Amino acid sequence: MTTIATLADVALTGFPRADGRKGIRNVVVVAYLVECAHHVARLIAGAFPGQPVHLIGFPGCYPNEYADTIMRRVLTHPNVGAALLVSLGCESFDKNGVAKAVADSGRPVHTVTIQDVGGTRAGVKGGVEWVQWAVEDLARQERVPMRPDELVVATICGGSDSTSGITANPAVGAAFDRLIAAGSACIFEETGELVGCEFHMKRRAVTPELGDEIVRTVEKASRYYTIMGHGSFAPGNADGGLTTLEEKSLGAYAKSGASPISGILKPGDLPPTGGLYLLDVVPDGEPRFGFPNIADNAEIVELIACGAHVTLFTTGRGSVVGSAISPVIKVCANPATYERLADDMDVNAGRILTGHAGIEDVGTEIVDLIARVANGACTKSEDLGHQEFILTYKQFEPIGPGCLPLKAA
Amino acid sequence: MPSTTSAQAGSLLLMSREDNCLIARLDLKAGDTVVIDDRTVILPGDVRLGHKVARRDLAPGDKIVRYGAIIGTATSRIAAGAHIHTHNLESDYIPTYTLEQDGHHFIGSKAP
Numbered sequence: 001m002t003t004i005a006t007l008a009d010v011a012l013t014g015f016p017r018a019d020g021r022k023g024i025r026n027v028v029v030v031a032y033l034v035e036c037a038h039h040v041a042r043l044i045a046g047a048f049p050g051q052p053v054h055l056i057g058f059p060g061c062y063p064n065e066y067a068d069t070i071m072r073r074v075l076t077h078p079n080v081g082a083a084l085l086v087s088l089g090c091e092s093f094d095k096n097g098v099a100k101a102v103a104d105s106g107r108p109v110h111t112v113t114i115q116d117v118g119g120t121r122a123g124v125k126g127g128v129e130w131v132q133w134a135v136e137d138l139a140r141q142e143r144v145p146m147r148p149d150e151l152v153v154a155t156i157c158g159g160s161d162s163t164s165g166i167t168a169n170p171a172v173g174a175a176f177d178r179l180i181a182a183g184s185a186c187i188f189e190e191t192g193e194l195v196g197c198e199f200h201m202k203r204r205a206v207t208p209e210l211g212d213e214i215v216r217t218v219e220k221a222s223r224y225y226t227i228m229g230h231g232s233f234a235p236g237n238a239d240g241g242l243t244t245l246e247e248k249s250l251g252a253y254a255k256s257g258a259s260p261i262s263g264i265l266k267p268g269d270l271p272p273t274g275g276l277y278l279l280d281v282v283p284d285g286e287p288r289f290g291f292p293n294i295a296d297n298a299e300i301v302e303l304i305a306c307g308a309h310v311t312l313f314t315t316g317r318g319s320v321v322g323s324a325i326s327p328v329i330k331v332c333a334n335p336a337t338y339e340r341l342a343d344d345m346d347v348n349a350g351r352i353l354t355g356h357a358g359i360e361d362v363g364t365e366i367v368d369l370i371a372r373v374a375n376g377a378c379t380k381s382e383d384l385g386h387q388e389f390i391l392t393y394k395q396f397e398p399i400g401p402g403c404l405p406l407k408a409a
Numbered sequence: 410m411p412s413t414t415s416a417q418a419g420s421l422l423l424m425s426r427e428d429n430c431l432i433a434r435l436d437l438k439a440g441d442t443v444v445i446d447d448r449t450v451i452l453p454g455d456v457r458l459g460h461k462v463a464r465r466d467l468a469p470g471d472k473i474v475r476y477g478a479i480i481g482t483a484t485s486r487i488a489a490g491a492h493i494h495t496h497n498l499e500s501d502y503i504p505t506y507t508l509e510q511d512g513h514h515f516i517g518s519k520a521p
Contacts, residue, residue, distance in 0.1 A: 162459030
């Protein structure tokens with residue numbers, strides 16, 4: 001089967017951005033900068049049903065460097081064409097800095113400050129007028145050819161059960177290997193769900209220094225979750241036949257495929273080349289703001305902040321989420337779940353368990369679907385209107401010197 | 410009613426040669442006959458799709474191996490064909506959180 005050729009053969013297209021990257025969507029983002037501005041932002045975004053207008057936001061009033069970084073990365077993501085910031089007025093978020101970053105990226109940006117414009121009604125009115133202008137402006141943009149090495153694909157698992165590690169995760173791993181061979185960057189994540197796999201990953205690192213960093217990263221995750229008193233393990237995982245965190249880890253690890261590991265990223269770092277990257281999602285330092293990621297969508301947001309155009313979401317129990325900004329492709333691991341939730345699932349990897357398809361066949365199907373979605377086809381979650389988004393407080397130090405050995409000096 | 414025709418080799422999946430557990434490829438019932446390494450075994454209890462059964466008799470302290478890797482330690486005697494789960498297997502790392510009818514529990518001796 002020649003799926004590398006498939007991705008190279010499909011004429012990918014995207015929207016060109018000033019930084020040289022290309023987007024597979026052209027979204028107008030409406031971003032509230034504190035929970036107090038959430039309702040106004042929701043009314044603004046809600047005035048554009050069926051249009052590419054996505055609501056995101058940060059709830060806190062206290063400043064946080066991580067949240068600031070992620071907001072900047074997300075608002076200048078290649079899938080974003082324009083941004084409206086919705087501020088109450090007295091919150092700590094650096095709205096002027098963020099607005100300047102978006103403007104400097106060549107995108108239209110506008111800020112509605114509710115306290116200045118006269119309250120909820122005036123804020124909504126001004127916001128809707130600007131978004132209407134932005135939607136019409138972006139509709140005039142045209143797609144241009146895009147190469148496979150300009151594509152960033154991420155993966156996450158959620159609602160895992162015992163079938164995840166048999167079907168969907170290995171199939172995503174097969175898809176990753178083909179994408180990487182075609183030049184794409186692929187990102188896997190959740191070091192807290194790779195506990196027990198660290199020494200195997202070390203052997204796949206492109207340099208010994210990177211291998212040591214991988215082991216340290218997983219040790220950090222294990223320590224962090226132990227202090228929290230809770231592994232990355234939900235009751236549904238146990239109901240689905242997974243007994244221990246290390247069993248879940250081994251199944252989750254299959255998503256990474258067999259390619260060499262080219263580097264470690266932290267949320268907001270962009271992959272410098274094609275290849276396979278591990279995203280370290282566990283905060284640095286003593287646990288401070290709570291669980292590393294409170295739910296799957298927090299991780300999806302971090303993958304998007306690393307430039308992911310599309311996220312492959314493997315699920316055994318049957319998660320229905322999508323995401324703001326970047327499409328989510330749902331790969332269902334469990335054939336019984338697929339039967340129940342077919343409307344929400346893009347790929348039925350459960351066929352591997354029932355003997356109707358091989359891992360490589362489903363890998364091929366995933367790569368082909370990525371190409372179609374990149375060119376504008378709706379995923380199930382996009383079609384259903386899913387636009388989940390979570391951004392909370394975290395603390396990170398910059399990645400260590402051995403983490404990105406392929407980065408040009 | 411127990412199935413007597415499900416002794417097909419395909420009802421249990423061996424992930425890796427060195428594993429001492431097998432994965433149910435479909436929902437299995439107590440009394441179903443399965444084949445484990447050419448031995449015919451009658452399942453003592455229900456095993457749902459994706460859940461594990463013992464490939465051979467296991468003792469407390471034995472490491473349970475899936476995908477060729479250790480996934481935890483047996484906490485009681487487990488007969489070949491018996492269900493392996495939170496009642497007889499615990500993590501070597503972090504306790505497992507479950508939600509039962511009567512509330513939530515941490516499984517494992519390291520539980521707080």
